[in-house]
Amino acid sequence: MFEQWRTDEDMSHGFLVPIVILWIVWRERERFRTLPTQPTWWGLALLASAAGLQFVAALGVGLFAGSLAFLVSIAGAVLCLGGFAWLRAAAFPLALALFMLPKLAIVYNQTTLPLQLLASRIAAGILTGAGIGVIREGNILDVGGHRVAVVEACNGIRYLLSLGFIAVVLGYLADSKTWMRLALLVAAIPVAILANGLRVAAAGWLPSLEAGTPHLIAGWFIFVACMATLILVRQLFNKAYVHYRS
Amino acid sequence: MNKLTVLLFWAMFSFCLKAQITLGSTVDTFGVLAGSTVTNSGPTVVLGNVGVSPGTAITGFAAIAPGGPGVATGVIHSADAFAGTAQTQLTAAYNAAAGLATTSTVAGDLGGLTFAPGVYTSTSTLGLTGTVTLNAGGNPNAQFIFQIASALTTAVGSTVVLTNGAQASNVYWQVGSSATLGTSSFFSGNILAFSSISLGTNATLQGRALARNGAVTLLSNTINTPAGQSGPPPPLVTPAPSSLILVSTALVGIFIYQGRKKILKPFRTC
Numbered sequence: 001m002f003e004q005w006r007t008d009e010d011m012s013h014g015f016l017v018p019i020v021i022l023w024i025v026w027r028e029r030e031r032f033r034t035l036p037t038q039p040t041w042w043g044l045a046l047l048a049s050a051a052g053l054q055f056v057a058a059l060g061v062g063l064f065a066g067s068l069a070f071l072v073s074i075a076g077a078v079l080c081l082g083g084f085a086w087l088r089a090a091a092f093p094l095a096l097a098l099f100m101l102p103k104l105a106i107v108y109n110q111t112t113l114p115l116q117l118l119a120s121r122i123a124a125g126i127l128t129g130a131g132i133g134v135i136r137e138g139n140i141l142d143v144g145g146h147r148v149a150v151v152e153a154c155n156g157i158r159y160l161l162s163l164g165f166i167a168v169v170l171g172y173l174a175d176s177k178t179w180m181r182l183a184l185l186v187a188a189i190p191v192a193i194l195a196n197g198l199r200v201a202a203a204g205w206l207p208s209l210e211a212g213t214p215h216l217i218a219g220w221f222i223f224v225a226c227m228a229t230l231i232l233v234r235q236l237f238n239k240a241y242v243h244y245r246s
Numbered sequence: 247m248n249k250l251t252v253l254l255f256w257a258m259f260s261f262c263l264k265a266q267i268t269l270g271s272t273v274d275t276f277g278v279l280a281g282s283t284v285t286n287s288g289p290t291v292v293l294g295n296v297g298v299s300p301g302t303a304i305t306g307f308a309a310i311a312p313g314g315p316g317v318a319t320g321v322i323h324s325a326d327a328f329a330g331t332a333q334t335q336l337t338a339a340y341n342a343a344a345g346l347a348t349t350s351t352v353a354g355d356l357g358g359l360t361f362a363p364g365v366y367t368s369t370s371t372l373g374l375t376g377t378v379t380l381n382a383g384g385n386p387n388a389q390f391i392f393q394i395a396s397a398l399t400t401a402v403g404s405t406v407v408l409t410n411g412a413q414a415s416n417v418y419w420q421v422g423s424s425a426t427l428g429t430s431s432f433f434s435g436n437i438l439a440f441s442s443i444s445l446g447t448n449a450t451l452q453g454r455a456l457a458r459n460g461a462v463t464l465l466s467n468t469i470n471t472p473a474g475q476s477g478p479p480p481p482l483v484t485p486a487p488s489s490l491i492l493v494s495t496a497l498v499g500i501f502i503y504q505g506r507k508k509i510l511k512p513f514r515t516c
Contacts (some may be wrong), residue, residue, distance in 0.1 A: 012490035166496040219486035
């Protein structure tokens with residue numbers, strides 16, 4: 001996992017995930033102190049299934065299965081030593097740890113091309129809506145002779161993973177309502193996809209934004225705008241909820 | 247005399263070890279090249295030229311009658327001189343790859359294996375289930391050449407992973423008969439097939455599908471043609487900021503948002 005965080009820029013946020021998890025556990029330390037400790041043998045069953053998964057991963061199934069086995073083994077150890085109450089309390093940090101697992105290759109390969117084409121379509125729509133002439137051929141945008149290829153690296157997976165993780169953390173910190181946490185996670189998906197389309201449209205409209213530092217800065221600003229949108233969505237949901245309750 | 251023989255033998259051995267395959271400057275530009283036909287169904291994207299020679303039929307692409315859902319960012323060459331030159335260069339590269347001295351033999355299935363740069367020979371068919379890793383050991387010029395006497399077949403969802411600087415343009419699959427890539431598989435390298443090449447639905451090829459005599463069949467695929475040794479320089483890498491930067495920024499933003507009352511308090515009391 002460490003190697004993937006180091007080499008894959010889609011996954012480099014993996015370095016931050018354990019830090020955030022440790023911080024959440026520390027924040028919840030009083031709650032953990034009051035939990036009853038009731039060790040159960042069911043933990044051994046989880047540990048055994050984790051070992052089985054690790055064995056299958058070692059046979060060549062892949063890095064994802066091996067990393068998942070690591071998480072299942074942690075859940076097994078918690079269950080073994082603390083019991084079900086401890087596992088329930090640790091469920092959120094463990095779920096958050098899913099964001100540090102390597103990308104599942106079969107899902108990634110299946111979603112890459114549709115996401116590339118979706119980003120191309122959204123970018124073409126934005127440019128057309130702004131009155132800028134654009135011809136789209138598959139994942140290629142032709143903006144007045146300036147051709148932009150929406151390649152694999154522009155598929156938006158990076159925005160999706162990063163914003164999904166942030167939505168979960170924001171939901172945890174800002175709201176105790178489970179539905180709000182789920183709503184924020186679901187809202188992060190269209191926000192990230194639209195933001196990626198906007199990024200591609202910007203690169204198509206202004207050739208100077210297509211590469212190098214301006215491209216990185218534009219990508220950073222658009223992500224900050226995504227964050228602001230997510231906070232706005234939370235406030236809108238809250239207002240609607242208060243209105244509904246009253 | 248004996249010393250001279252040893253010296254000559256060592257020189258030949260060293261040459262074999264350092265053998266490098268190059269595609270020609272014309273065939274380099276093709277993502278897909280067939281001998282008889284190129285047939286596409288679904289929204290295939292080929293980043294590069296598509297061509298056929300000596301055959302003439304290319305179907306399923308928007309840029310050639312009767313049209314179709316496929317897109318090629320390059321030019322469609324149907325039995326023209328350019329495609330003919332590409333086929334000649336393909337034959338030369340195929341023969342060069344087939345003639346290299348072997349580093350090691352392989353058999354059966356490559357799934358779960360990791361290969362260092364070298365020439366690997368299979369005397370029969372070769373398969374791939376799961377993941378095979380090609381590790382260049384930090385040398386971006388390292389070549390991986392697979393000589394396969396018969397067919398190459400990859401399973402559904404199988405993957406060729408390139409690590410430590412390995413480049414798709416430096417991977418060659420010399421296939422004695424036909425190559426078939428499984429549905430949703432992710433394959434890397436230049437496929438130089440004696441007969442035909444078939445890509446399963448949604449399979450992705452980071453490389454080239456080059457068939458000497460037979461057909462190339464595509465089904466909603468992505469073929470990303472890498473820049474070859476004699477081809478155009480690779481495009482500028484234009485990544486979005488890494489997720490580490492994005493998430494760090496967002497976490498700082500969340501903490502500011504959460505602590506906004508405390509932060510703004512001194513200003514309000516004034």
